[in-house]
Amino acid sequence: GAGVSQTPSNKVTEKGKYVELRCDPISGHTALYWYRQSLGQGPEFLIYFQGTGAADDSGLPNDRFFAVRPEGSVSTLKIQRTERGDSAVYLCASSRTSGTYNEQFFGPGTRLTVL
Amino acid sequence: AQTVTQSQPEMSVQEAETVTLSCTYDTSESDYYLFWYKQPPSRQMILVIRQEAYKQQNATENRFSVNFQKAAKSFSLKISDSQLGDAAMYFCAYKERSQGNLIFGKGTKLSVKP
DSSP, X not given: OOOOEEEOSEEEEOTXXXXXXXXXXXXXXXXXXXXXXXXXSOOXXXXXXXXXXXXXXXXXXXXXXXXXXXXXXXXXXXXXXXXXXXXXXXXXXXXXXXXXXXXXXXXOOEEEEEO | OOEEEOOOSEEXXXXXXXXXXXXXXXXXXXXXXXEEEEEOTTOOOEEEEEEXXXXXXXXXXXXXXXXXXXXXXXXXXXXXXXXXXXXXXXXXXXXXXXXXXXXXOOOEEEEEEO
């Protein structure tokens, strides 16, 4: 079946611009996660949704970052006034639920480059 | 706060040989999960193996096995009969039972020599 998909695969933008990154989870998965992976680092948690609501947004670095999941499926990560330090691979994952153990399936990520 | 440490930035192994990747973690919790993920150049994270903290028996998945030492907070990955396709970044990760997110280490780059 279809896995987690993310679009675009690569995004190049200029400092100060606004960007949106999209994640399509596996059908039927109620939990969705966003991670950021900087060069040479492991993924760092940003936010996760259980259904339509953000269950934990403690990883968002500042108020320039925002994510939505209005219908409990597709999610969009939004970054305002981008900075060069935002350059990273943004990974999305989904799981059947967030409780106990449910394997998180990852998408291929979006590589964001801020010039 | 929980942390995951991988002290080997790079490792190399000869094809068909065995290699062990190290991971230590810090937590005050008793109920959690530990994972090893593989990330090839395609960037897609793939779950290799997982271990539940309450299980004393070490997890095994074909050529992959772990050595879980709960008291020492150590969780190493052993890859037997290494294959060229095993070359990738390997990340150790931790998750509390009550939390949704994973906490990752910085990764170990594994090279496999033919």
